[in-house]
Every structure is written in structure tokens, then in C-alpha cells.
Amino acid sequence: MAAVEERQAPREPANEAEAMAHRRRMQKVQLGVFLIIVAVLPLVLQAMRPNDYRYYLHILVFIGLNLILATGLNLLMGYAGQVSLGHAAFYGLGAYTSGILTARYGWNPWAAMLAALVLTCFVAWLVGKPALRLKGHYLAMATLGVGIIVAVVIRQWTSLTGGSAGLLQIPSMTLFGFEFKSNMDTHYYYFVWAFVMLLTIIFANLVQSRPGRALRALHDSELAAQTLGVDTAGFKVRAFVVSAAYASIAGTLYAHSSMRFLSPTPFDFHTSIALLVMVVLGGQGTLWGPVVGAVTITFINETLRPYTNYDIVVYGLLLMILMIVMPGGLARGLAALWNWLLDRFSRSSQGEQQ
Amino acid sequence: MFRLNRAMYLVTAVAIMTIGLMALGGCPQQEETADPAPAAVEPVTDGEPIKIGALFAVTGPGSSLGEPERDTAVMLEKYINENGGLDGREVQVIVRDTKGLETDALTAARELVEKENVLAIIGPSRSGTTLAVVDYVEQAEVALISCAAARAITDPVKKWVFQVAPGDADAVQRIYTYMGEEGISRVALLTESSGYGIEGLKQLQEQASAHSIEIVATEEYADTDTDMTTQLTRIAGTDAQAVVCWGIGKAPALVARGMGTLNMQIPLFQSSGVANARFIEAAGEHADGVIMPAAKLIVLDQLPEDEPQLAELQRYHEMFVAEYEREPDHYGGHAWDALHIVVNAIERAGVDADRTAIRDAIEGTEGFVGMGGIFTYGADNHYGLSPDSFAMVTIENGEWKLIE
Incomplete structure (x- = not known):
């Protein structure tokens, strides 16, 4: 609810435009810093950990995929205010469409990516059109149903998907004749993170645009948005389709990652929930929330892996603590913490001067 | 902005530091x-x-x-x-x-x-x-x-x-060889639509002719099914001399129960995937008479003296x-x-x-x-x-x- 308070905080109307411009400038700076970090991270890792930096790059590739998924879901949850419990379905659709077209029919991975994108968007539109007329629990149930249907289809349509045994021998991604082989971690890292950057920038622009503002109005009060002439149903469906498109791209990138193997498990209910956690923990309705969420969750998972039996307990505890002390999400919480520290620091230094 | 009190920040800081420490500590070797x-x-x-x-x-x-x-x-x-x-x-x-x-x-x-x-x-x-x-x-x-x-x-x-x-191929071969010795030549298949069941079905169909086995019925069930009466009734209507079920988890036990309830007299063969105590528990009295290939460990006390694996199995x-x-x-x-x-x-x-x-x-x-x-x-x-x-x-x- 912190988001609502923040947005509704009374401001001088004259300063509103200025504040907005300031926020946009800040966002550009933030995106620039993010881009630089993404660009130099492999070099830093390589210098710091020459022996096992490729392992970290591999994890970063998966963080990137989660980030694309979480950003898409954030548009739907944080801006359009709609809950999706079946987002892994679109991830799976993207992955399996790409995987099947390239491995079974010899398509070019790029053509397959496009085909996956079109198919996923179409399915999302087909599902979203009636489902988004539902609200609250009913919508959640409908998306849950979609997730289950896709998971069952992937598992049971064995002649096409390979079922539980999986789909093998998916070819690598190529770019201008260059092949991203599974052992080229640095290349694939840049490839995936180029997508992450592109999709994050598109997202940042989208939410600042008129449709973005319409979505936020919708998030706060659907009724109020309607009275202002916002086509709420239309915007909800569009947000749903865009968020599915993000998932589809992540799916394609997953299919052609170093695993080159697809099986149904990564696309079941479990993943939908993990994505939900990333968005909520990171802070829905913020640009950086999904980034913080995806990084934190993946990081916690990796760090806790050696503690086999206790990791789930620690994971749960961390989630509880974080949600209690930072209900608005980590992105907001850390910003607040930072401001509070700055505030304390300036106050104490003032105290010394007096 | 929303307000948080100092204690809350302390808790958060501790939580973040814990994650950080775990990361720095790397993997605990003793753990x-x-x-x-x-x-x-x-x-x-x-x-x-x-x-x-x-x-x-x-x-x-x-x-x-x-x-x-x-x-x-x-x-x-x-x-x-x-x-x-x-x-x-x-x-x-x-x-x-x-x-x-x-x-x-x-x-x-x-x-x-x-x-x-x-x-x-x-x-x-x-x-x-x-x-x-x-x-x-x-x-x-x-x-x-x-x-x-x-x-x-x-x-x-x-x-x-x-x-x-x-592997399944060996398990299937073992079953078919045994059937040959017992004079069974017409079988009905009842397999799970899971990865395990599909793999088994493939082997059962591929190897049948080599062992002169005729498959007279092929039925499927989902691993979440709770009742197999329909499939079993259809099988009971054929002249099958045995039923082979291929699945893991609870469902194969339900097949055994179903055959008991329908009073089907032909023997039931199961895959090696259910050769554990849970199967007997779940199938109850209907587990009796079920035949399956299994790892030798399960019948350790009955293995003959000249079994080459005996000493190692006992050691483990x-x-x-x-x-x-x-x-x-x-x-x-x-x-x-x-x-x-x-x-x-x-x-x-x-x-x-x-x-x-x-x-x-x-x-x-x-x-x-x-x-x-x-x-x-x-x-x-x-x-x-x-x-x-x-x-x-x-x-x-x-x-x-x-x-x-």
C-alpha cells in the first residue's frame, strides 16, 4: 500500500510536471548505471574469480531470465493490478514453441522466437479477453487454470513435446552467423542481458507513457479510471498480452540456453509462485522491484543450496521477515533505509556543528 | 513515505547481513x-x-x-x-x-x-x-x-x-522371459501416462514379438487417477492371460486393488518401480500374488548361497x-x-x-x-x-x- 500513499501524496500542482521531469531524469541515470554494471560485471568477475567466474555467469544468465519474467509480471500486477497465478504457462509456451520448431522442424531460432511470441500473445489475448472481466479471486482462479492446462498439455502431448521424458537436442542460438554454443558463457550472458536491458527500457518507457498512467489509475481504482474515460478492459488485456510476450521471450532464451533440453517441471505452478514472490518481494509497481526481487531470490537459492535440508526453512523465514519489515518490497524498503540513513547522518553532523 | 521504527530496521539489517555472511562464507564444508x-x-x-x-x-x-x-x-x-x-x-x-x-x-x-x-x-x-x-x-x-x-x-x-x-528394457525382458517359462502368451497392458509409463509401454510393445507375446489390450491411466475399474473391466472382457501394469507411486497399488475387487483371477505383473514397502502398504491384501522384477536387495535373506552379489548385498x-x-x-x-x-x-x-x-x-x-x-x-x-x-x-x- 506504500505505493498508493506515495502516489497520492499531495503536491503542489505547479511542481508536479517538474517532479515528473526530475523523476524521468533520475530514471535515465539509473538505467545508465544499470547498463554499465551489466556491461562490466563479467570483466570484474573474471578478474576477481578467474577459476570459477563462468559458474557465476551461468547464474547471472538465469537471473536475467527471471528478471524478464518478473518485469512482465510486474506490468500486470504492479501497474494493471491484476494477479496472475499461471504466468509460467506463457514461459512454457515460449520455450516449447521455440524448442519444438527448432529441434523437430529445423527452424531458425529467431524465426522460432517470433513464432513463439505470436502464438503466446494470441493465447494470452484469447485467455485474457474473457478472464480479465473477472476480478480478484476469480481472475486468480482463471489464470491458475490456464497454468494447469498448459502444464498438462506439455506433459501429455508426448508425440510433440516429448512429455515428461523431455525434448532433447535443441540447437543453439545464432546471431549473424555466430553460434552461441553452450560453453560460451560470456557470450550468452551478453546476449541474454541485451534482451534484459532492451525489455527493461521498453518497460520503463511504457509505464511513463499514457497507457502506463492509465494502467496505474486502473490499479488504484478501476471505477475512478472508468469515469475518466479509460478503456479499462482494453488496457488490462493489453497489459496481459505484453506481460505474456515478456514471458515468451524468456522462454525462448531458456530453450536455447546451455541446457538445450526442455522438460515440463520448470513451467509448472511452482514457477508461477516463484515469480509472484520475486515481484512482491522486490516491490511491485516499481521499475527496480523485479530486478531486486529476481537477484535476491536467485541469490538466496544459490547461497542456501549447500544447506540441503534447511534451505527451505531459512528461505521461508527470510521471506517472512522481509515482508513484515518491508511490505512495499525490497526496492522501496532499501530506498527508505537509504534515505533514513542519509537523514540520520545529516542530522548528526548538523548536531556537531551547532 | 511509510515509516518503519528502529527495531524493524535492526531486524532487516540482521537478515541482510545473514545472507551476506552466508555468501561470503561460501559452502560450509562440515555441514x-x-x-x-x-x-x-x-x-x-x-x-x-x-x-x-x-x-x-x-x-x-x-x-x-x-x-x-x-x-x-x-x-x-x-x-x-x-x-x-x-x-x-x-x-x-x-x-x-x-x-x-x-x-x-x-x-x-x-x-x-x-x-x-x-x-x-x-x-x-x-x-x-x-x-x-x-x-x-x-x-x-x-x-x-x-x-x-x-x-x-x-x-x-x-x-x-x-x-x-x-533400465526398463531389462525389466521388460525379464518379465517376458518369465512369462515364456510360465506359458503365458496373451497379455493386457495397463500403463501410466507419465514419462515412466510411456517409456515402459514402448519397451513392452517393442519386445513383445521377440518373445512371442501377443498384446490383446492396451489401456492407459493418469497417475492422479483414483479408480481403474473402467480399464480393468475392458481387460477382463478379453482373453488375456496376464496383466502388466507400468507405473510408479500410488496408482499401481490401485490397479492391484481394482483387480482384487473385480475378482480377476489372472496374474498381475508390475514394474520394478513399485518394488518397495509402500506398494504393499497401499495395496493391502490385494498385493498378494503380484509378480515383479526387483532389485535383489529386497529379498536378501532368500538369495541362494551361490548368488555372486550376496556378500556385497549383505555388506551394504x-x-x-x-x-x-x-x-x-x-x-x-x-x-x-x-x-x-x-x-x-x-x-x-x-x-x-x-x-x-x-x-x-x-x-x-x-x-x-x-x-x-x-x-x-x-x-x-x-x-x-x-x-x-x-x-x-x-x-x-x-x-x-x-x-x-
Whole structure:
């Protein structure tokens, strides 16, 4: 609810435009810093950990995929205010469409990516059109149903998907004749993170645009948005389709990652929930929330892996603590913490001067 | 902005610091070796430990496989080190949980190879997670001995991938051979629509003609089904002399119950996937008379004196019961076999051998007597077992009974 308070905080109307411009400038700076970090991270890792930096790059590739998924879901949850419990379905659709077209029919991975994108968007539109007329629990149930249907289809349509045994021998991604082989971690890292950057920038622009503002109005009060002439149903469906498109791209990138193997498990209910956690923990309705969420969750998972039996307990505890002390999400919480520290620091230094 | 009080910030700070510390601390070496029996393992000498990676589904849906595998590997690690290690060097088995998830398995495999620098990997427990790491170990050039049963793992042969779990093809062959001896030639199939069931169905259909078996009915069920009466009634209407059910989990027990309720007199054959105590529990009195191929460990006390695996099976059983005070199962047996094959290979190749030399030594494994059977690998055979690694067993008054 912190988001609502923040947005509704009374401001001088004259300063509103200025504040907005300031926020946009800040966002550009933030995106620039993010881009630089993404660009130099492999070099830093390589210098710091020459022996096992490729392992970290591999994890970063998966963080990137989660980030694309979480950003898409954030548009739907944080801006359009709609809950999706079946987002892994679109991830799976993207992955399996790409995987099947390239491995079974010899398509070019790029053509397959496009085909996956079109198919996923179409399915999302087909599902979203009636489902988004539902609200609250009913919508959640409908998306849950979609997730289950896709998971069952992937598992049971064995002649096409390979079922539980999986789909093998998916070819690598190529770019201008260059092949991203599974052992080229640095290349694939840049490839995936180029997508992450592109999709994050598109997202940042989208939410600042008129449709973005319409979505936020919708998030706060659907009724109020309607009275202002916002086509709420239309915007909800569009947000749903865009968020599915993000998932589809992540799916394609997953299919052609170093695993080159697809099986149904990564696309079941479990993943939908993990994505939900990333968005909520990171802070829905913020640009950086999904980034913080995806990084934190993946990081916690990796760090806790050696503690086999206790990791789930620690994971749960961390989630509880974080949600209690930072209900608005980590992105907001850390910003607040930072401001509070700055505030304390300036106050104490003032105290010394007096 | 929203307000938070100081105490809350303190809690958050502590939480964040905990994560940070865990990250900096890296993996706690004692944690994984000490669990579940926290006996301090003294390093045998000052020499570099010999590191072997292990990927098991310790938690998640495959935990009934991963837990005994982990326990067995930890027990063996302790045993080897208490007995002087390998040529005086400590053996370290680094276990990582795959949770039965493909992405986790791949990430963990990379951690073992690139961060921990292991010489070889045993596991993963399940077929999906194994296939997810196959491509990686092939290009990273690390030997992997999978504990999963799918044929696709070592067929076609992959240079760095081996297998210790007896496969469905052998189990099917064992059943059909037994049927031939008993004069059964017309069978009805009732298989699960899961990966396991589909693989089994394929084998059952492919091998039928070679054994002069006629399949008179083919029925399917979903692993979540709670009633098989429809399919069984259809089968009862045919002239089948036996029913073969292929599935894992609860459903095969429901098939046994269903046949009992419908009073079907023909024998029921099950896959080796249900050869565990849970099947008897779930099928109750209807478990009696069910025939299946099973790992020999389950009928240890009935094996004949001249059984070549007998001494080794007894050794594992004794060791496991002494350590954990419960019965071992064939999943743990896979970990026993995989770890032994790796350790023996290192012994033969020398403790300073590199990954390539160890792989070559694994491929050279010949006549290793393990839990799953007697293993002989070769350049064109990374599966290593023969159909007689299975025993044919039945259930009598809720107890396992060896047939042959």
C-alpha cells in the first residue's frame, strides 16, 4: 500500500510536471548505471574469480531470465493490478514453441522466437479477453487454470513435446552467423542481458507513457479510471498480452540456453509462485522491484543450496521477515533505509556543528 | 513515505547481513559431510582431498530417491576415510540438492565442476535432471554416473556419461522371459501416462514379438487417477492371460486393488518401480500374488548361497542398518554402485589422475559386483548391466518372496 500513499501524496500542482521531469531524469541515470554494471560485471568477475567466474555467469544468465519474467509480471500486477497465478504457462509456451520448431522442424531460432511470441500473445489475448472481466479471486482462479492446462498439455502431448521424458537436442542460438554454443558463457550472458536491458527500457518507457498512467489509475481504482474515460478492459488485456510476450521471450532464451533440453517441471505452478514472490518481494509497481526481487531470490537459492535440508526453512523465514519489515518490497524498503540513513547522518553532523 | 521504527530496521539489517555472511562464507564444508550423523571426519593426511560431486534430489518430489542416495554416499565417504582414505588421501563427497528441478541440477553441476573442482559426479537421481546436465558434462569433460533409469541417458553412448540404474528394457525382458517359462502368451497392458509409463509401454510393445507375446489390450491411466475399474473391466472382457501394469507411486497399488475387487483371477505383473514397502502398504491384501522384477536387495535373506552379489548385498545392508537403523533400498544401492565405480576408477588411475584418466578408468570397469548387478562398461556400453540383475519376486502374505 506504500505505493498508493506515495502516489497520492499531495503536491503542489505547479511542481508536479517538474517532479515528473526530475523523476524521468533520475530514471535515465539509473538505467545508465544499470547498463554499465551489466556491461562490466563479467570483466570484474573474471578478474576477481578467474577459476570459477563462468559458474557465476551461468547464474547471472538465469537471473536475467527471471528478471524478464518478473518485469512482465510486474506490468500486470504492479501497474494493471491484476494477479496472475499461471504466468509460467506463457514461459512454457515460449520455450516449447521455440524448442519444438527448432529441434523437430529445423527452424531458425529467431524465426522460432517470433513464432513463439505470436502464438503466446494470441493465447494470452484469447485467455485474457474473457478472464480479465473477472476480478480478484476469480481472475486468480482463471489464470491458475490456464497454468494447469498448459502444464498438462506439455506433459501429455508426448508425440510433440516429448512429455515428461523431455525434448532433447535443441540447437543453439545464432546471431549473424555466430553460434552461441553452450560453453560460451560470456557470450550468452551478453546476449541474454541485451534482451534484459532492451525489455527493461521498453518497460520503463511504457509505464511513463499514457497507457502506463492509465494502467496505474486502473490499479488504484478501476471505477475512478472508468469515469475518466479509460478503456479499462482494453488496457488490462493489453497489459496481459505484453506481460505474456515478456514471458515468451524468456522462454525462448531458456530453450536455447546451455541446457538445450526442455522438460515440463520448470513451467509448472511452482514457477508461477516463484515469480509472484520475486515481484512482491522486490516491490511491485516499481521499475527496480523485479530486478531486486529476481537477484535476491536467485541469490538466496544459490547461497542456501549447500544447506540441503534447511534451505527451505531459512528461505521461508527470510521471506517472512522481509515482508513484515518491508511490505512495499525490497526496492522501496532499501530506498527508505537509504534515505533514513542519509537523514540520520545529516542530522548528526548538523548536531556537531551547532 | 511509510515509516518503519528502529527495531524493524535492526531486524532487516540482521537478515541482510545473514545472507551476506552466508555468501561470503561460501559452502560450509562440515555441514554437508556431518549431516545427518555429525561425526567429525578427521582428514586422513595433509594431502589435497579427492573431491567427488554428488547430485541428488534430496528434497522435492524425488526425495524418496534422493534421500537414501545421499545417506548412502555420506556413509560410504565416512567409511572410506575411516579406513585410510584413498591411498592416504581424504575422499570428499560434495552433495548438492537438485530438488528434482532441471535448472537447479544444471546450476549445481556447474558449481561442483567449476567452483568445487570435482573429479567426477555421481547422480542426478532422476532422468529429467540427468538429461539436463548431460550436454554440460560432455562439453566440460567430467565423468557423470547417473542414478536414473531412462534409456536415453546412455543410448546413444555419450563419452562422459554412465549409468548404474537397471533400465526398463531389462525389466521388460525379464518379465517376458518369465512369462515364456510360465506359458503365458496373451497379455493386457495397463500403463501410466507419465514419462515412466510411456517409456515402459514402448519397451513392452517393442519386445513383445521377440518373445512371442501377443498384446490383446492396451489401456492407459493418469497417475492422479483414483479408480481403474473402467480399464480393468475392458481387460477382463478379453482373453488375456496376464496383466502388466507400468507405473510408479500410488496408482499401481490401485490397479492391484481394482483387480482384487473385480475378482480377476489372472496374474498381475508390475514394474520394478513399485518394488518397495509402500506398494504393499497401499495395496493391502490385494498385493498378494503380484509378480515383479526387483532389485535383489529386497529379498536378501532368500538369495541362494551361490548368488555372486550376496556378500556385497549383505555388506551394504549391514553397514546401512548400523548407521541409520532402518532398511536400505535399491535407490541407495545406486549411489553405492556409482560411488564405488568412481572410487575404484580413481584407485586404478592413481590418486593424481585427471578427469580424462578417471573417465577412461570408469569405462574400463569390468565385473564390478554392486547392488544393481554386475557392471562391465565398454567403449560402446555405458549401461553395463544385463537383464539378470533383476530378481523375479512376488508378494506372499505381505512379504516379499523370491521366485527366481
